[in-house]
Amino acid sequence: MRDLRQLGEFGLIAKMAGMVGAPAAEVIKSIGDDCAIIDVSGPRKLLITTDAILEARHFNLEWMSPFEAAQRGMAGAISDIAAMGGEPFASLCTTAIPSATDAEIALELLRGLAETGRRYGAPVIGGDTVGGADRIMVDIVVLGWVEEPWLRSGALPGDVLAVTGRLGESAAGLNLLLHSPQLINEPEFSALRTRIMDPTPRVAEARALSPAGIVHAAVDISDGLHQDAGHVARESQVRLEIDGRRIPVHRACQDAERCLPAGTAWSAATSGEEYELLLALSPDDLPRAAQLLEERDLAPLTQIGRVVEGEGVALLREDGSEVEMSSGGWDHFRADK
Amino acid sequence: MRDLRQLGEFGLIAKMAGMVGAPAAEVIKSIGDDCAIIDVSGPRKLLITTDAILEARHFNLEWMSPFEAAQRGMAGAISDIAAMGGEPFASLCTTAIPSATDAEIALELLRGLAETGRRYGAPVIGGDTVGGADRIMVDIVVLGWVEEPWLRSGALPGDVLAVTGRLGESAAGLNLLLHSPQLINEPEFSALRTRIMDPTPRVAEARALSPAGIVHAAVDISDGLHQDAGHVARESQVRLEIDGRRIPVHRACQDAERCLPAGTAWSAATSGEEYELLLALSPDDLPRAAQLLEERDLAPLTQIGRVVEGEGVALLREDGSEVEMSSGGWDHFRADK
Numbered sequence: 231m232r233d234l235r236q237l238g239e240f241g242l243i244a245k246m247a248g249m250v251g252a253p254a255a256e257v258i259k260s261i262g263d264d265c266a267i268i269d270v271s272g273p274r275k276l277l278i279t280t281d282a283i284l285e286a287r288h289f290n291l292e293w294m295s296p297f298e299a300a301q302r303g304m305a306g307a308i309s310d311i312a313a314m315g316g317e318p319f320a321s322l323c324t325t326a327i328p329s330a331t332d333a334e335i336a337l338e339l340l341r342g343l344a345e346t347g348r349r350y351g352a353p354v355i356g357g358d359t360v361g362g363a364d365r366i367m368v369d370i371v372v373l374g375w376v377e378e379p380w381l382r383s384g385a386l387p388g389d390v391l392a393v394t395g396r397l398g399e400s401a402a403g404l405n406l407l408l409h410s411p412q413l414i415n416e417p418e419f420s421a422l423r424t425r426i427m428d429p430t431p432r433v434a435e436a437r438a439l440s441p442a443g444i445v446h447a448a449v450d451i452s453d454g455l456h457q458d459a460g461h462v463a464r465e466s467q468v469r470l471e472i473d474g475r476r477i478p479v480h481r482a483c484q485d486a487e488r489c490l491p492a493g494t495a496w497s498a499a500t501s502g503e504e505y506e507l508l509l510a511l512s513p514d515d516l517p518r519a520a521q522l523l524e525e526r527d528l529a530p531l532t533q534i535g536r537v538v539e540g541e542g543v544a545l546l547r548e549d550g551s552e553v554e555m556s557s558g559g560w561d562h563f564r565a566d567k
Numbered sequence: 568m569r570d571l572r573q574l575g576e577f578g579l580i581a582k583m584a585g586m587v588g589a590p591a592a593e594v595i596k597s598i599g600d601d602c603a604i605i606d607v608s609g610p611r612k613l614l615i616t617t618d619a620i621l622e623a624r625h626f627n628l629e630w631m632s633p634f635e636a637a638q639r640g641m642a643g644a645i646s647d648i649a650a651m652g653g654e655p656f657a658s659l660c661t662t663a664i665p666s667a668t669d670a671e672i673a674l675e676l677l678r679g680l681a682e683t684g685r686r687y688g689a690p691v692i693g694g695d696t697v698g699g700a701d702r703i704m705v706d707i708v709v710l711g712w713v714e715e716p717w718l719r720s721g722a723l724p725g726d727v728l729a730v731t732g733r734l735g736e737s738a739a740g741l742n743l744l745l746h747s748p749q750l751i752n753e754p755e756f757s758a759l760r761t762r763i764m765d766p767t768p769r770v771a772e773a774r775a776l777s778p779a780g781i782v783h784a785a786v787d788i789s790d791g792l793h794q795d796a797g798h799v800a801r802e803s804q805v806r807l808e809i810d811g812r813r814i815p816v817h818r819a820c821q822d823a824e825r826c827l828p829a830g831t832a833w834s835a836a837t838s839g840e841e842y843e844l845l846l847a848l849s850p851d852d853l854p855r856a857a858q859l860l861e862e863r864d865l866a867p868l869t870q871i872g873r874v875v876e877g878e879g880v881a882l883l884r885e886d887g888s889e890v891e892m893s894s895g896g897w898d899h900f901r902a903d904k
Contacts, residue, residue, distance in 0.1 A: 232670040239696050245674055246660075249681035250691040254656040260692040266659065268710070270607035278615075280695050280708060282661045287699040319591040322603065323583075324619045324706045333569040337582055344586035354587040355597040358617050358706070359576050362624040369661045369695070369706035371617060373605070 262465065263382050264313040264450060265374070277316045277374040281307035285365040293407050293414075296335045298427040300342025300368065302503075306452060307370035308350045309431035309505040313450035315440040316376035318352035318433060323370050326363035339366065350433050376440070380448035385466035385510035389446055391535035392516060393477070394432050394507045394523070397455060398494065399425035401501030402483040421480045429505045435529055436507070438522045444515040451504040456555035459508060459543045466510070469540030472555075474499055474547050476534045495547050499555065510537055599802065600719050601650040601787060602711070614711040616647035622702040630744050630751075633672045635764040637679025637705065639840075643789060644707035645687045646768035646842040650787035652777040653713035655689035655770060660707050663700035676703065687770050713777070717785035722803035722847035726783055728872035729853060730814065731769050731844045731860070734792060735831065736762035738838030739820040758817045766842045772866055773844070775859045781852040788841040793892035796845060796880045803847070806877030809892075811836055811884050813871045832884050836892065847874055 234242065243261065253260045258275065259267035265277040283289055283303035291299065304321065311318040323343050327336050347354045352372050403422030406414050414423050432450070439445055447466055449458045455477075459470045474495025484494060506529070511519060520531040543555045571579065580598065590597045595612065596604035602614040620626055620640035628636065641658065648655040660680045664673050684691045689709050740759030743751050751760050769787070776782055784803055786795045792809070800807045811832025821831060843866070848856060857868040880892045 234664060234666050234668050234670060234673055234698065237670045237673070239698065242662075242673060242677070242696055246677045246681065246691065246694075249678055251681070251685045253690050253692050254688070257657055257690075257692050260690075261694075266657070266693040268657070270609060270613065271611075272608045274608075276607065276613070278659065278693065278708070278710070280659050280661050280693065280706070282663065282695045282697045282706070284663060284697050284700060287697065320594055320603070320605070322615065322617050322708070324617050325579075326619065326621060326704060327571060329571050331571050333571060333574045336571055336574070336579060340579070340583045341586055344583065344588070348588045351591070353590050353594075353597075354583065355590050355594050356603040356615070356617065357583075357598075358619045359579055360619045360621050360624065360704070361571065361576065363621060363704070364701040367663060367697070367700070367704060369617070369619070371615070371659070371708050373615070 259381070264310040265316070267379050274375040274377055275379060277311055277314050277376055277379065278371065279307060279310035280369060280371045281310060282367060282369040284367045293411070294427050296338040297342035300339045301346045301428055302426070303368050303370055304343050304346035305429045305431045305505060306503060307372045308352055308433060309450040309452065311372050311374035312432045312436040313380070313448055313507060314376055315378065315380040315436050315445060315448060316374035317437060318350055318372050318374040320355045320373045321347045321352040321370060323354055323357040323368055324360065325357065326360040326367040328363050328365065329361045339368070343368065343370070350431060378440070378443060380445050381465070382447055382449050382462050383465035385447035385462050385468050385537045387468055387537055387539045389510040389537040390513045390516055390533050391470060391472065391537060392509045392511065392519070392531045392533050394435050394531055395529040396478040396480050397451065397504050397506060398479045398483045398498030398501050400503045401497045419482050421482050425504070429503065431505050432507045432529060434526070435523055438526050438528055439519055442518065442522060444519055445509050445511050447510040449508050451506050451508055452502060454500040454502045455508065456499050456543055456545065460555070462508065462510065463541060463543050467541070469538045470535060470543045471538060472499065472535035472543065472545050474545050476532065478532045493548060495545065499545050596718070601647040602653070604716055611712040611714055612716060614648050614651050614653045614713055614716065615708065616644060617706060617708045618644035618647060619704060619706040621704045630748070631764050633675035634679035637676045638683045638765055639763070640705050640707055641680050641683035642766045642768045642842060643840065644709045645689055645770060646787045646789065648709050648711035649769045649773040650717070650785055650844060651713055652715065652717040652773050652782060652785060653711035654774060655687055655709050655711040657692045657710045658684045658689040658707060660691055660694040660705055661697065662694065663697040663704040665700050665702065666698045680705065680707070687768060715777070715780060717782050718802070719784055719786050719799045720802040722784035722799050722805050722874045724805055724874055724876045725849070726847040726874040727850045727853055727870050728807060728809065728874060729846050729848065729856070729868045729870050731772050731868055732866040733815040733817050734788065734841050734843060735816045735820045735835030735838050737840045738834050756819050758819050762841070766840065768842050769844045769866060771863070772860055775863050775865055776856055779855065779859060781848050781856060782846050783849070784847040786845050788843050788845055789839060791837045791839045792845060793836050793880060793882065797892070799845065799847065800878060800880050804878070806875045807872060807880045808875060809836065809872035809880065809882050811882050813869065815869045830885060832882065836882050
């Protein structure tokens, strides 16, 4: 009999999508994007997303404080709102915490959720509490508003692909934690530490770009550029060509070859939980988009590829070889193989 | 150092409530009721609730199928929408399932979520999937609409207390499962089986009563009447007097003394996961409320007590003794003591 490692995360999601039936009339977008979208009969649409973190899977209290684990989880959930071009305004947190947990650890976890929610404009307004768990798990729901949501399905042949900020720090930081954990607190690696302990959801960047109405498609990089780009390719029915040499990477990743042993471009293109935004937009609009971010002193926008007819995601590596990336990626069940 | 068993579930929630800061302007009701309420600038308000179930805590696959476990969980989450007088319209499910789980078990669980959501008008529109868990956990978010929400805080001295349906079947059924599990499938105990495997959230009853505008306060009975009544007493700053002899109890509970060893009234008043509604309304409106349910062939409404000045919850037992019930109740962490 198959178990979940054979079926896979996306297999399970696809099965679920086939079971749920037609959504209510007011549901504009159901399963298949970063958020569900709901028509509330007003000028703004409601966005809702849910994102869970599990101890020893998404965070490790040997590496980070309970506050940082919660901060990282909340940032990841809020990032889904930014990925639709939306503005978060509230969150709900379900916490499952082993009953023998020191109360101070539980309270630090709650403080991380509460403070990070407030920091990005999404104060916690509810949730649930479950006792008797074996490990800490937090499921975070975030609500947001958007006028014109960015979908994964809007990329057009001829568009350019651009990414906010830099990629690779998450993979480099995790690799450092695994192999040389004492280095993570060194000043030269502070960017890696920050990306893991305190990643920034690109809410301000979405706020700056959304009113311009120039973004055709977007996704946040949570499972890795290769895989999240694959969602855009599939939903938009296009092919994405990414030039790995153009992916912006922090000096700390480049300097420390041990950080990205698979090569900088490959590692940057497969690094998950980066929470940068991948955007598809017309080449004519790219300078304006970059300027909107620059004049607000936000994360810079870098062109890393283009959208063409076809399917899949291609990555051009440093050595000039091109690899197809759309199939292999992070899968929450297959990772246990 | 204290652990969560000393702090307790409500201690943890109270701490969280103190950390979250002011909600956004559109949040009408934050932590402290069955749902959060959001003003979406239209005639209807948005309700959102989240409710989690954990294997071996809220359900047991030795006793019920994965479909039934999911059905029970979804019904419990939807019940929170009914408790505000609302109409559910969508749900989101985050599932954490051990990676070695048989795919058929996982799919039955998803099918239970999908079909129960549809059955009560809340098709699944999103969620998250987490691998690597030790036990199955599902966090269920339900969205609903309401024009005039029923709050826990609206009970007035002089109101009567009424309950939909019957209480006690959940406690009786669980007791039967613990001590004589072979009996649960006997026809005479089918009501107990149904209450545990397939409880009915009182969505239709809320739909029938809500437009009349006669319900002053409501709560769904998820933690036990004593405790949920305690929420109403505290939020409304009133005292609730419940006549245990008037609590409607199914014959299967009365007949089988082994089902409710602590006595029928006490057991019915402390039985959790019943998902009946406790309503406070003017005595003048009670006949009309009962009629609205009766003419639609819905769960009957029974007067079980009254609201007076003061605080706390009193229960009159069969022997004429009155006990204070507001303090002792189900607590997700204290249960592990």
